Amino acid sequence: MIAKVSVLAALTATLSAVNAQTFHRLGTCPTLGCILPPDQQDFLPGQYFDLRFEVHAPVNGSEAFNKGVPDEKFTGTITKDGGSPKNIADYFKVSEPQLEKWTFSWYEDLFARDAKNKTIVNAASKIYRRIALNEPGTYKIKLNYYSNKTTEATWVVRPIAKTKKAKNIIFFIGDGMTTNMITAARLLAHKSINGKYQTKFALDQMPVIGHQMTHSIDSFITDSANSASALYSGHKSTVNAMGVYVDSSPDSFDDPKVETIVEIITRLWGSAWGAVSTAFMADATPIALATHTRTRGMYGPLIDQMLNGVTNYTWTKMNGPDVFFGGGAEQFLPGSGSYQGKDYYDAFAKKGYTVSLNKTSLLKADDSKKALGIFCTGNLPVWLDRNIFPDNLKKLKNDPSGNKSAALDLPGLKEMTLKAIDVLHKRGGDKGFFLMSEAASIDKQMHALDYSRALGDLMELDDTLKATIEKLEKIGELNNTLIVVSADHGHGFDVFGNADTKYLAAQKDDRKKRDAVGVYANSGLSGYQMEQPGISYNTGANFPVNWDPRYAIAPGFGANPDHRENYRVNKSPRVPAVDGLPGFGKDNYFVNPADNTDGFIVNGTLPTEEAQGVHSLTDVPVYARGPCSDLFQGTYNNIDIFYKMAECFGLGQPSHGTGNGTSPGCKKH
Amino acid sequence: MIAKVSVLAALTATLSAVNAQTFHRLGTCPTLGCILPPDQQDFLPGQYFDLRFEVHAPVNGSEAFNKGVPDEKFTGTITKDGGSPKNIADYFKVSEPQLEKWTFSWYEDLFARDAKNKTIVNAASKIYRRIALNEPGTYKIKLNYYSNKTTEATWVVRPIAKTKKAKNIIFFIGDGMTTNMITAARLLAHKSINGKYQTKFALDQMPVIGHQMTHSIDSFITDSANSASALYSGHKSTVNAMGVYVDSSPDSFDDPKVETIVEIITRLWGSAWGAVSTAFMADATPIALATHTRTRGMYGPLIDQMLNGVTNYTWTKMNGPDVFFGGGAEQFLPGSGSYQGKDYYDAFAKKGYTVSLNKTSLLKADDSKKALGIFCTGNLPVWLDRNIFPDNLKKLKNDPSGNKSAALDLPGLKEMTLKAIDVLHKRGGDKGFFLMSEAASIDKQMHALDYSRALGDLMELDDTLKATIEKLEKIGELNNTLIVVSADHGHGFDVFGNADTKYLAAQKDDRKKRDAVGVYANSGLSGYQMEQPGISYNTGANFPVNWDPRYAIAPGFGANPDHRENYRVNKSPRVPAVDGLPGFGKDNYFVNPADNTDGFIVNGTLPTEEAQGVHSLTDVPVYARGPCSDLFQGTYNNIDIFYKMAECFGLGQPSHGTGNGTSPGCKKH
Incomplete structure (x- = not known):
């Protein structure tokens, strides 16, 4: 959803980094030296990519190090299949990039977030752009920093066919x-x-x-x-x-x-x-x-x-x-x-x-x-x-x-x-x-x-x-x-029974409404394929003959905001929860009072700032x-x-092409 | 579960029959004449089975017929692949069975159940026991009853190999x-x-x-x-x-x-x-x-x-x-x-x-x-x-x-x-x-x-x-x-994020506890594979190294009774909901007051008589x-x-054997 995405994007800007769980310093980098792509990554022969090194110096928090001054003299090497290590720029025949520096912050956990206790991190970095590994095999990348620290990554360039099997x-x-x-x-x-x-x-x-x-x-x-x-x-x-x-x-x-x-x-x-x-x-x-x-x-x-x-x-x-x-x-x-x-x-x-x-x-x-x-x-x-x-x-x-x-x-x-x-x-x-x-x-x-x-x-x-x-x-x-x-x-998402929507609507009490649900033997047959006089959508095979049967499916969600359920098809698109109810502030979603008014309330399992269900x-x-x-x-x-x-x-090709792309900046090694 | 099964078994005794949805007269028999096995069934060549005919006469209710007197003169035939119809007993070379009669009752829907308004049905029936169809092909069974009514079933005996491919x-x-x-x-x-x-x-x-x-x-x-x-x-x-x-x-x-x-x-x-x-x-x-x-x-x-x-x-x-x-x-x-x-x-x-x-x-x-x-x-x-x-x-x-x-x-x-x-x-x-x-x-x-x-x-x-x-x-x-x-x-069942169990337990308010859940990026990595000093189960690969991590999975259910969730491993087996709370009568399950006492309440989506989750x-x-x-x-x-x-x-054999079973009562047709 567009609105949702914007919220996530905004979060990313301030909280792009990670450590253990709820928040990360940088998700792929548990140590203070980062190789991107990190350890365990796979490549197609000839596939272009960029390689970034980062060295982190947390100013405060549980990982505070070197008074917040990142090592700017870090070095990196690459070694193919047990050969000898080579300098990155030499190996890929690119010029040594400029050093970059920046600062970012993150929360170490939810207690820190509630206390607005940010961890500040200074970073030094270099990025080697548009390089490729043309030969299948195993490559080891090593980042040396703070004089005695190293981070390693093992990459595999997979052997992939060079001939097309499908057009x-x-x-x-x-x-x-x-x-x-x-x-x-x-x-x-x-x-x-x-x-x-x-x-x-x-x-x-x-x-x-x-x-x-x-x-x-x-x-x-x-x-x-x-x-x-x-x-x-x-x-x-x-x-x-x-x-x-x-x-x-x-x-x-x-x-x-x-x-x-x-x-x-x-x-x-x-x-x-x-x-x-x-x-x-x-x-x-x-x-x-x-x-x-x-x-x-x-x-x-x-x-x-x-x-x-x-x-x-x-x-x-x-x-x-x-x-x-x-x-x-x-x-x-x-x-x-x-x-x-x-x-x-x-x-x-x-x-x-x-x-x-x-x-x-x-x-x-x-x-x-x-x-x-x-x-x-x-x-x-x-x-x-x-x-x-x-x-x-x-x-x-x-x-x-x-x-x-x-x-x-x-x-x-x-x-x-x-x-x-x-x-x-x-x-x-x-x-x-x-x-x-x-x-x-x-x-x-x-x-x-x-x-x-x-x-x-x-x-x-x-x-x-x-x-x-x-x-x-x-x-x-x-x-x-x-x-x-x-x-x-x-x-x-899964269906666990049917719901007699007529019976559900006729009950006054939320707990009694739940009694409309039939499980096991009482789930019966699909109401959506029972012809109903007066209903004909002409949508043909592959679609229901009745979208609003008396006996509807009763599905449940893995996770949901507060919402109200009556199991009937929604005649207009659904908004299950709404924000900004009087007296409850922002980012505090409750049941949408206009949704499924004859249904029963299912309270949520998600943070109350979530307006919708989430991925699983x-x-x-x-x-x-x-x-x-x-x-x-x-x-x-x-x-x-x-x-x-x-x-x-058949894409297992070295990085040059017969199409409209450019030739690679690096040659086959 | 044993207790559950007994309840279901008891239900079956009175409500074995079906019509549309929540309850059925007899699930495989939408008409008043029943063939069991019913229409659309498949068979292995030579597989033994029994064939029952039933004729129903509802005394009351929406289907009331013939003053509740079932036709006892019903007849059945079998026809193979467009051949000519044969009497069942003749075809299978068994004697004509005795007529059986009984009465059963069912509720037509939940309103009828609440009103204790039972539908009574009288039935007449015959059953042909231990018969088999030895040759692959299509068979049509026809039941003729009430002089002008017929129910038909088409069965398929599948062609199945006669030689073993696996020992x-x-x-x-x-x-x-x-x-x-x-x-x-x-x-x-x-x-x-x-x-x-x-x-x-x-x-x-x-x-x-x-x-x-x-x-x-x-x-x-x-x-x-x-x-x-x-x-x-x-x-x-x-x-x-x-x-x-x-x-x-x-x-x-x-x-x-x-x-x-x-x-x-x-x-x-x-x-x-x-x-x-x-x-x-x-x-x-x-x-x-x-x-x-x-x-x-x-x-x-x-x-x-x-x-x-x-x-x-x-x-x-x-x-x-x-x-x-x-x-x-x-x-x-x-x-x-x-x-x-x-x-x-x-x-x-x-x-x-x-x-x-x-x-x-x-x-x-x-x-x-x-x-x-x-x-x-x-x-x-x-x-x-x-x-x-x-x-x-x-x-x-x-x-x-x-x-x-x-x-x-x-x-x-x-x-x-x-x-x-x-x-x-x-x-x-x-x-x-x-x-x-x-x-x-x-x-x-x-x-x-x-x-x-x-x-x-x-x-x-x-x-x-x-x-x-x-x-x-x-x-x-x-x-x-x-x-x-x-x-x-x-x-x-599905997992939708992690839960910071420490943060969850520290919050006082149910809605605030939900804030402990991290979704998307904040789900982080599996806490169950992070070594914890002092914990070693020696259960080897294929099992967690920590069953009770601070950052636990947050899963949800398709359907559940009222329960309380704190996402931690239960140190003793879980009973999520209990019956018989003072003032609420029997078969009325609420949150178990002793379960996950530091968690938040998730109200149920199931009928309140259900103590547990159900199949999906x-x-x-x-x-x-x-x-x-x-x-x-x-x-x-x-x-x-x-x-x-x-x-x-290789079980596609006619119904005689070289093992310790008996020879069939019927021969190959």
Whole structure:
């Protein structure tokens, strides 16, 4: 959610560092000398990255050292596979960088925060930019500082194939989507007779399943920025960061970068690539494909970086995606939301893009040209509102032209994805393409505890997958295309029974209302697949025949703010908790008095400053079909998805390319 | 849980029938004419089953019909693959059964229940016992009743291999175990450096993952009885039932049966088989392997059926398992808990079993003999109490001899499973074996919201899997053995952050206590893998180095009774909610005043008569390795696990055997 992100971004600015748990000095650096990328990181042969050293001198607090004066004479070495250590600049044939210095602060724990007792840290640092390790093997990095201290990091450059096994990759991301949600959506969307489903999700027909671990590099709960980054670059990062390892400096754009899959295929081959999302396009999952920052909330600058590439440092040269479809007109309309107030519709058009602001225009756009499609401000309205409660769309002032009218000629994920395939197939030609297509509001609506809207968008993702397979078959690309469907993280969510919504509403007492819930045998069958006279949505297979049955599912959340539950579909989007009730101050969320007024109150388990549900720990499922799909079996880290895709695309190349990228500044060692 | 089960069993007696949701007339029978097995069921060629017809005449209520007089002249036919219909008795070459009649009642909804407004139904019925369909294909069953009404069922006899691909199958069941729990247990049990785990669960190294749907035949939330039955027989059933389709008659043992995998391998080949569980052995998951009832709470009779086979009707002849290890001495000691008050230690011994009542005796038992091991009354104490809080064991009066002392010489799941393999390997010889090994208290402790104990038992399951693979390798059986690890259902559970338990305890206000929770970046790293001076459990890899860290995980449940949360490990087993508080009557559970006294209150989402958490909907993971493991990829129904195991074991045989079973009463058609 936009509001949420800004809060997190602001927190990051002051609390970017970590030690033990609730707060960190710097998450990847338990000692006073930091190597970024840190110990245990993996690399693709030839993948560009930046290497930063930091030396910390805490002025006060439990780690106070050297009177707060950081060692400026630190030195670093690199040693390959038991060879002899070499100086970093020599090894990578780059000049020795300038020393940088800054100060940052953090709280050591919650008691310190309550007492406003900050720990101040002075730092000295150097960064070696756009370097690469071309040969597979093990590398040891050593940082020597304070004359007798050392920090070591062991890196592995993985052996990865150099030949393509798949021409194209389509990577679907159900943001926040868990196995639990797929199970629940199936119960709503498909009819079961005596325990056997009569129709199936496309997901349920995928031949290969794996599980990926989603945790951040320095916290076990991720956000969508650093998990997207892990999936796209093979490098884990920190909450709110993407395409970088987070350093402790104040600048959001100077952190050490890692090259992403679309940057690599652009540099190596000039393949086509695109991003489709039901979120605003500066949101983490689409924007992380080709941008680098530790502050995901920098929406305007990130859209500029997406179009023009990294401009503050030498980096892989990028000229924007071939396809970029979604919401978020705020960063394109000239004004406060756009970078330097510029008109980015115009900037994209000047670079040769077709620009579509509605579905009609999108479907007509020339497939041979780069394509921008921005269909509204903010996130795209969800499937449920577009298909079941369309009156909700009319209340919005989200037209992408900025004219404050309602955007009504909207594509869904399916239309955007099918059009993206047309453009990418045409533009990629023999070089193939990479497409990321995101069902963003599974996550966004789970945050709002609005599970009907979340599950509706999950069904839309599945419907899009089905249509994608049919389309690829039709254009003769199905056997050339690896399709991967996964998520970036989960939300604690599961269904535990049904609720007789009529009985619940009729009871006066909160405890008596809970008696409406039927568990075990009394959960019965899915009310969502029982025909109801007078209700016909014409939404076809893969969707409920009744979204508001008397016997509704009763789901619960892993974590939630205070809220009121009646288990019925929300006829307009849900706001479970509200802030600023008289007498309770700011950042103190209570039950929204206007939400589910006939329900019972469930008090929260989250800090009372949280307005919404939060992400969870669970591994998320990975579904695959097509070339290399066998690679996706078993249990693995989220970064492994990148290496599996790289293997399938044959990206194990030294860092020079035949595409439109620049040659590397360093040679093969 | 035992207490819970009894309540469910009692409910079933009066409310065995179903219609729409909260209550059913008869779950598999939406019309007034019932075929059991109902429409859409699958069969293994040659698998024995019973076929029941019922005709219902509701006396009152929304379905009142024919003045409450059921048609006694109903007729049934069977038609194979478009052939001509045949009378049931003729087709199966059995005599026409006697007509049966009974009356049952049910509530149509919660309003009817509150008003005590029962619907009475009279039923007429016939049952054709121990029949089989030997040839793969599609069969249509038609019931004609009330002169012009018909109910139809389509059955499929699946084509299944007749040759063995695996000599042995070991089926591990983590009762209630979800992917979310495995993720959480990994965070506690394995050390991670910069986002990369340094050691791994054996589960995380299994090559194949699938997902299975766990729902019952007539409700979307299952219990462990009918899900075990689906896994073992390929036939879904109803909550509290196993090895049968539930009819509406009052008798718990007359329902139409289906043959289970161990009955089939016994009949066909005389292979060895066994059950190991950390539950009491009359509990659903172990007992469902070879028993048939719709009331799981009939513990005494079920232990008799396990030893002596079905005695009230002609059925596959069984002579008891080769291995039977777990808890539940109540059903073996002569007295109120055992069938007809008999001594079942003695009954097993008379049939040639070695009887072990402690670990020392178990390890010494003769591998060539059938083995009974009963190590305590009730469930086995959990891993956490056996290894970290052993003082809790001393407080118990659970010695299996019934002498009211504490059982202290206890095996764990690993010791029981390894011994079971020794016995089964010896006794199965060339005929191979089937072993089910259950980590029962993952479920039992999740019911109690005691996630530390649940996760400890999950770690023990993984440790047992690891030791099993090593053992099979050592005895030369690894490549002959299909290993499957799965669950029977889930519990809504996920971790959403950490909790600073010190800060939480120091706050006075419930809302302020919630502020101790750190989400996203503030979840930090796992406190369970940070060495703490003075703490050393010597439990080795796969387990935490500190079970009570200051920064603990903060998990939430899909559904829970009122309870108080402080996120610390419970030093003694948890009772989250209690009944009978003064002034609040019975079946009205509130926060246990003695539980987590420094925590904050989380009010429940369940009916207030529920003392514990309940099962959830989510698909559960399936892990496989060894011969046929590829069959376990993708998403499928729980019954498919049976057919995949049957395929691997070559069980697609007509119903006669070379083992110690009887020949079939019917011939091949």
